[in-house]
Amino acid sequence: MLLVLAASIPGRGMAAATDRPWLDPALSPDARAALALKAMTEKQKLSLVYDYFGSEKPDASYQPPRGARMGSAGYVPGIADLGIPPQWVTDAGLGVATQRESADAYRERTALPSALAAAATWNPQLARRGAAMIGAEAHASGFNVLLGPGVDLVREPRGGRDFEYAGEDPLLAGTIAGAEIRGIQSQHVIAVLKHFALNDQETGRNILSADIDHGQARESDLLAFELAIEQGQPGSVMCAYNRLGGVYACENPWLLGHVLKGDWGYAGYVMSDWGATHSTVRAALAGLDQESGWIFDPKPYFGAPLRQAIAAGRMPLPRLDDMARRILRSMFAVGLVADPAGDTAAPIDLAGDARVAEAEETQGIVLLKNARGILPLARTTKRLLVIGGHADRGVISGGGSSTVFPAGGNAVPGLGPRHFPGPIVYLPSAPLAALMGQSPLTRVRYLSGDDVAAAARQARWADRVIVFATQWAAESQDVSLTLPDDQDALIAAVAAANPHTVVVLETGGPVLMPWLGKVAGVLEAWYPGSGGGPAIAQVLFGTVDPSGRLPVTFPRSLAQLPQPQLPGASVPDGKPFDVDYRAGAAVGYKWYEKQGLEPLFPFGYGLSYTQFRYRHLAARMERGRLIVSFEVRNIGSRVGAAVPQVYVGPKAGGWEAPRRLVGWAKVSLAPHGAAALSITVDPRLLAMFDEGSQTWRTMPGTYEIWLGQSSADTMVSTEVHLPAWSHAARWASASRSGAAWLPRYYRVVAAGGRASKRSG
Ligand code: BGC
Numbered sequence: 001m002l003l004v005l006a007a008s009i010p011g012r013g014m015a016a017a018t019d020r021p022w023l024d025p026a027l028s029p030d031a032r033a034a035l036a037l038k039a040m041t042e043k044q045k046l047s048l049v050y051d052y053f054g055s056e057k058p059d060a061s062y063q064p065p066r067g068a069r070m071g072s073a074g075y076v077p078g079i080a081d082l083g084i085p086p087q088w089v090t091d092a093g094l095g096v097a098t099q100r101e102s103a104d105a106y107r108e109r110t111a112l113p114s115a116l117a118a119a120a121t122w123n124p125q126l127a128r129r130g131a132a133m134i135g136a137e138a139h140a141s142g143f144n145v146l147l148g149p150g151v152d153l154v155r156e157p158r159g160g161r162d163f164e165y166a167g168e169d170p171l172l173a174g175t176i177a178g179a180e181i182r183g184i185q186s187q188h189v190i191a192v193l194k195h196f197a198l199n200d201q202e203t204g205r206n207i208l209s210a211d212i213d214h215g216q217a218r219e220s221d222l223l224a225f226e227l228a229i230e231q232g233q234p235g236s237v238m239c240a241y242n243r244l245g246g247v248y249a250c251e252n253p254w255l256l257g258h259v260l261k262g263d264w265g266y267a268g269y270v271m272s273d274w275g276a277t278h279s280t281v282r283a284a285l286a287g288l289d290q291e292s293g294w295i296f297d298p299k300p301y302f303g304a305p306l307r308q309a310i311a312a313g314r315m316p317l318p319r320l321d322d323m324a325r326r327i328l329r330s331m332f333a334v335g336l337v338a339d340p341a342g343d344t345a346a347p348i349d350l351a352g353d354a355r356v357a358e359a360e361e362t363q364g365i366v367l368l369k370n371a372r373g374i375l376p377l378a379r380t381t382k383r384l385l386v387i388g389g390h391a392d393r394g395v396i397s398g399g400g401s402s403t404v405f406p407a408g409g410n411a412v413p414g415l416g417p418r419h420f421p422g423p424i425v426y427l428p429s430a431p432l433a434a435l436m437g438q439s440p441l442t443r444v445r446y447l448s449g450d451d452v453a454a455a456a457r458q459a460r461w462a463d464r465v466i467v468f469a470t471q472w473a474a475e476s477q478d479v480s481l482t483l484p485d486d487q488d489a490l491i492a493a494v495a496a497a498n499p500h501t502v503v504v505l506e507t508g509g510p511v512l513m514p515w516l517g518k519v520a521g522v523l524e525a526w527y528p529g530s531g532g533g534p535a536i537a538q539v540l541f542g543t544v545d546p547s548g549r550l551p552v553t554f555p556r557s558l559a560q561l562p563q564p565q566l567p568g569a570s571v572p573d574g575k576p577f578d579v580d581y582r583a584g585a586a587v588g589y590k591w592y593e594k595q596g597l598e599p600l601f602p603f604g605y606g607l608s609y610t611q612f613r614y615r616h617l618a619a620r621m622e623r624g625r626l627i628v629s630f631e632v633r634n635i636g637s638r639v640g641a642a643v644p645q646v647y648v649g650p651k652a653g654g655w656e657a658p659r660r661l662v663g664w665a666k667v668s669l670a671p672h673g674a675a676a677l678s679i680t681v682d683p684r685l686l687a688m689f690d691e692g693s694q695t696w697r698t699m700p701g702t703y704e705i706w707l708g709q710s711s712a713d714t715m716v717s718t719e720v721h722l723p724a725w726s727h728a729a730r731w732a733s734a735s736r737s738g739a740a741w742l743p744r745y746y747r748v749v750a751a752g753g754r755a756s757k758r759s760g
Pocket of ligand 1: 147
């Protein structure tokens with residue numbers, strides 16, 4: 001360890017540069033990786049491609065190597081002689097997690113709101129800031145590889161990990177994930193984009209085959225990854241558990257070789273999910289660069305078997321060089337070699353970090369219903385009854401490998417499975433206390449909601465009632481869209497007793513709302529994170545305008561889903577099955593529009609406490625790119641944030657769905673303030689992927705452009721003629737210079753009247 005640190009100290013590093021030229025920061029990551037590789041023995045190269053599980057097994061059947069950091073997911077020993085530090089690997093995309101088994105290794109850390117909440121902000125700058133916060137906590141805990149973010153599209157609203165993903169639209173999801181990658185890596189911590197690809201449900205995740213037309217995959221799930229990679233340049237991509245077209249993702253040459261490293265020109269390394277490696281030479285030749293978490297796979301495929309395969313000539317040495325080079329390149333590019341996260345107990349500002357999480361949640365909360373202007377709550381409210389959701393103690397979080405052990409400990413211990421993916425963790429950020437803080441003169445009572453009759457009785461006492469409803473979702477299992485524990489009955493009974501009832505949902509994703517017509521208000525708060533209590537209270541009392549918009553469609557019933565019956569639900573454990581993604585690229589709102597279905601709440605939807613007017617929509621072609629411009633004005637009397645969304649579709653049809661999201665803005669406006677904005681459309685969003693010629697192709701013709709407040713809003717529209725456009729699959733990676741390139745698909749304007757500030 002000392003040797004590693006010595007290499008990182010400026011001055012000494014310079015001295016080392018003559019005999020260890022790869023430590024020279026003036027050289028490019030590629031040049032440094034090539035130089036380091038030249039100095040390495042085969043054994044050293046092999047050591048880089050093999051990651052150990054970083055924690056002990058509860059039954060003591062496995063002990064990680066000594067350098068591993070307890071509670072972690074992975075450990076790759078460093079090469080001290082060459083100044084290459086170890087890789088200390090931890091979960092995950094919402095904060096620094098602790099492997100459940102390592103109870104004594106818990107360190108208190110900050111949880112962001114769920115990734116769906118981050119996507120619901122429609123604010124990549126905020127997502128980046130949150131991710132930089134968790135990257136810094138990872139670094140301060142001695143980790144330099146963080147296993148997130150995830151960007152599998154939410155195809156299946158019952159998916160147990162939807163809360164770890166960024167929604168159903170490739171542009172929104174890819175852009176949010178890209179921003180998160182930039183945030184994490186700004187702390188010299190490698191971000192790992194996962195789970196590549198189509199790991200869109202948990203039921204049968206280790207065995208199912210996701211079957212989808214390749215071209216349609218490129219326009220949907222794969223496009224989300226492609227955009228996130230372009231925008232974020234993650235050091236690593238994690239291949240998924242599932243199979244695609246019958247071939248495991250971690251040994252799938254089309255996915256890893258052809259698409260990721262070929263067409264997209266991805267220069268980083270591919271690591272497997274924990275237990276997702278199934279072979280040695282086959283996986284290595286397909287494009288897997290590092291086997292993760294040894295002990296989870298049935299064999300140490302990239303350990304001794306890889307060495308033996310090389311010795312026997314079954315595995316070409318240049319491929320091992322390529323694997324090691326990619327890993328080294330990412331370590332240099334992200335800054336791990338100069339700054340390896342040596343200290344496991346550097347200070348963490350938990351209070352400050354909770355405020356970062358809170359800021360993300362305040363913009364991620366979505367106001368779904370606000371009848372008779374029940375919200376914001378008036379501070380003159382005399383009697384407020386708060387019911388359920390353990391709102392007196394905290395906010396719920398999701399389970400599995402992303403679970404963060406929070407500052408102050410689990411607010412409601414003893415719930416859920418004792419072992420993985422449990423327990424259920426409540427973050428001690430109580431909405432009840434925060435509500436009282438918002439309105440000190442209001443008399444506030446709290447009931448658990450266990451006794452429905454008592455809750456209904458008390459509801460008659462109150463001027464306003466807020467019911468908190470929770471749903472726990474976790475890795476390795478899917479969820480029902482019906483709220484658990486009869487919470488629907490509780491809400492219905494309370495709303496029947498008092499029509500001034502507002503429901504706050506803390507759910508992993510969409511749920512059904514049989515009581516919707518009876519309640520006055522509904523807020524979707526997702527998993528609210530370490531600052532959840534204050535964020536919810538601020539939105540309820542109108543200290544901030546609700547500016548979250550749905551990153552996912554809420555169905556009216558299961559019958560509306562492409563797969564009303566969850567695929568594999570009735571297949572015996574361990575038996576392979578296929579999931580036929582017959583909706584193809586028509587994911588989420590695209591499916592609903594194509595089928596003429598009216599969902600409960602459409603993608604992009606969310607109310608504000610003020611009102612906006614959209615106009616001056618115009619579209620033009622400029623240097624081969626479609627530019628859409630418009631004006632948004634706050635026509636109400638409160639400060640508020642609008643999220644104008646631009647959708648495009650060909651008049652003649654022919655796409656997977658009538659229209660696609662092609663850009664948006666998030667703009668905070670003072671009363672009567674206006675902003676003139678423009679966005680540039682990525683040509684791939686105007687094209688279809690043609691498998692035969694391996695090109696993106698835009699058909700010439702008239703296209704309609706809509707500007708609206710959701711995917712279902714078609715109030716303002718215009719038309720534009722698009723010329724034919726055709727580009728090779730590798731067009732994007734070839735046409736821009738890596739990290740220097742940033743998109744203009746969105747605008748974030750912080751505040752103001754006539755804003756013209758550009759950002760992105
Ligand atoms: C999950 C990954 C996680 C890994 C390491 C797997 O079970 O699918 O998302 O990063 O474990 O804990």
